Every structure is written in structure tokens, then in C-alpha cells.
Amino acid sequence: MAAPDLLFGLRNNFYLGAYQAAINNSDIPNPSLNLTLSSDDAIDRDSLVYRSYIALGSYQLVINEIDSSAPTPLQAVKLLALYLSTPHNKESVVSSLKDLLADAAVGTNSTLRLIAGTIFLHEQDYNEALKYTHAGGTLELHALNVQIFIKMNRSDHAEKQLKIMQQIDEDHTLTQLANAWVDIAVGGSKIQEAYLIFQDFSEKYPMTCLVLNGKAVCCMLMGNFDEAESLLIEALNKDAKDPETLANLVVCSLHVGKSASRFLNQLKLSHPEHTLVKRMASAEESFERAIQGIA
Numbered sequence: 001m002a003a004p005d006l007l008f009g010l011r012n013n014f015y016l017g018a019y020q021a022a023i024n025n026s027d028i029p030n031p032s033l034n035l036t037l038s039s040d041d042a043i044d045r046d047s048l049v050y051r052s053y054i055a056l057g058s059y060q061l062v063i064n065e066i067d068s069s070a071p072t073p074l075q076a077v078k079l080l081a082l083y084l085s086t087p088h089n090k091e092s093v094v095s096s097l098k099d100l101l102a103d104a105a106v107g108t109n110s111t112l113r114l115i116a117g118t119i120f121l122h123e124q125d126y127n128e129a130l131k132y133t134h135a136g137g138t139l140e141l142h143a144l145n146v147q148i149f150i151k152m153n154r155s156d157h158a159e160k161q162l163k164i165m166q167q168i169d170e171d172h173t174l175t176q177l178a179n180a181w182v183d184i185a186v187g188g189s190k191i192q193e194a195y196l197i198f199q200d201f202s203e204k205y206p207m208t209c210l211v212l213n214g215k216a217v218c219c220m221l222m223g224n225f226d227e228a229e230s231l232l233i234e235a236l237n238k239d240a241k242d243p244e245t246l247a248n249l250v251v252c253s254l255h256v257g258k259s260a261s262r263f264l265n266q267l268k269l270s271h272p273e274h275t276l277v278k279r280m281a282s283a284e285e286s287f288e289r290a291i292q293g294i295a
Contacts, residue, residue, distance in 0.1 A: 017210030059085035073111035
């Protein structure tokens with residue numbers, strides 16, 4: 001009989017975007033239950049907690065608390081915090097990351113490969129990301145592969161990764177999330193199936209921005225913009241600076257005939273590196289060049 005996963009609740013909160021809940025309930029295990037974490041599980045717990053702080057934007061806390069004596073997975077998490085907190089210093093962070101990956105003693109560590117894939121996904125260097133993630137080994141790595149292939153517009157490869165995840169654990173939260181991502185990428189009748197997955201999450205677990213945005217994106221793709229707007233406002237009430245909520249509200253507002261400028265301005269201020277901000281800036285520059293060409 002397999003031993004119980006003492007980190008199940010922590011992992012689940014993290015995967016569903018309940019980051020503060022993950023942090024608040026990270027005192028695992030409860031001594032009264034007479035259960036102890038293995039050293040590997042303790043590192044996994046700390047990695048998840050620090051990644052939750054990163055998701056909440058508390059980069060400096062992570063940088064300050066993880067010192068040079070910390071194990072490799074935590075060093076990798078610190079690099080992610082450094083990468084996200086210092087846009088002007090990204091090259092040196094990527095260089096340090098590649099040094100770790102080249103170290104034969106630690107280069108195959110699954111958390112290190114996951115962080116490498118995440119950073120190169122941010123860099124939009126998808127081939128470099130897959131260099132470290134394609135071999136899989138954990139559900140998280142396969143889920144990241146799904147995201148990478150969707151970014152590359154290769155939903156066929158994303159579906160293959162999903163099938164591997166389903167063979168490992170069809171009911172796992174990450175597998176269900178990946179299923180929804182693939183359904184959205186494929187489109188058509190699959191959008192309704194993705195919506196039902198997010199709806200199931202909202203019935204089983206506390207509502208998070210991630211789940212609300214998932215439902216809202218499905219609603220927009222099905223043309224239900226009023227419902228999408230309601231879901232996104234609910235998400236905004238949970239986190240006024242959540243980048244995906246703000247980005248989706250920009251798109252949704254335009255479709256319902258409302259001004260999107262406030263949400264766009266919030267997004268520019270809080271997340272100047274967001275893809276939507278960069279795309280709109282590029283479009284504005286192209287428009288200005290076209291006007292000047294006519295003049």
C-alpha cells in the first residue's frame with residue numbers, strides 16, 4: 001500500500017492558485033499525528049511554499065531566505081525569484097541557471113528542470129525550455145510541456161503529453177487542468193468540456209483567480225461575455241493586481257462595449273512585461289509609423 005502524500009493539500013492549493021492558503025497550511029506534518037516528512041518531502045514542501053510567495057509577488061522574501069547552503073531545488077526557486085524581480089538582470093540569472101543545469105551532480109533534478117522550463121517559457125525560447133522538460137518524470141513537468149506546446153501552437157503534441165498524464169493519474173488536479181488547457185487550445189465543442197472541468201473545481205475547492213479566469217475564458221470563447229465579465233469581476237475582488245484577470249477584463253470589456261482603459265492602465269502599472277501590454281505597445285508603434293508614412 002502506497003504511503004499517503006502528506007503534501008497533497010499543499011500541492012493542490014498551489015496548483016489551483018490558492019497561494020496564500022498553501023502558505024498558511026504549510027506546517028506539515030502536524031506533530032500530533034506522529035507523522036514526519038522525509039528530507040526530500042521537506043524540500044518539496046519548502047519549494048512549494050517559496051513558489052507560492054513568488055506567485056504572490058513576494059520575490060525579495062524568497063531571495064532573502066534562501067542562502068547559498070540551500071539544496072539545489074531551493075537554489076533553483078531563488079533563481080526564479082531573481083529572474084522575475086530584476087528584469088534588467090535576466091541575463092546573469094539565465095547564466096547562473098545554465099551553470100546549475102550543466103553540473104552533472106544536480107543538473108537532472110526535477111525541480112531545477114521545472115524552473116528552467118518556466119524561465120525559458122517566460123523568455124519565449126520554447127525549444128530551450130523543452131530541452132530540459134521534454135523527458136518528463138513528474139506530472140508537473142508533463143503539465144509544463146503541455147503549456148509549452150500550446151504556446152507553440154502544437155496542440156497535437158500537447159495532447160500526447162496529456163495522454164501520458166492520464167496514464168499516470170487521470171483524476172489528478174494537474175491532469176484535469178492540463179485537460180482543460182488542451183480543450184481550450186483545440187476549441188470547438190471542447191470548450192464546453194473545459195468549462196465543466198473548471199466548474200468541477202469551483203464546486204470542490206475554494207474559488208481562486210485561476211479557476212475563475214479559466215471559466216471566464218471558456219465563456220468568452222463561447223460568446224457568453226456577460227457571464228465572463230461577472231466571473232472576472234469576482235476574480236478582481238480576490239486580487240486587484242492579478243495579471244490574467246486584468247488582461248481578460250481588457251478583452252472582455254471591448255466585446256461588451258465598455259471602456260477597457262482602466263484595466264489596461266492597471267495592467268501596465270502592475271505588470272509592464274505582460275504579453276498583452278507588449279502586444280498593444282507594438283501595435284501602437286506600428287500604427288504611429290503608418291500615420292507618419294501617410295503624412
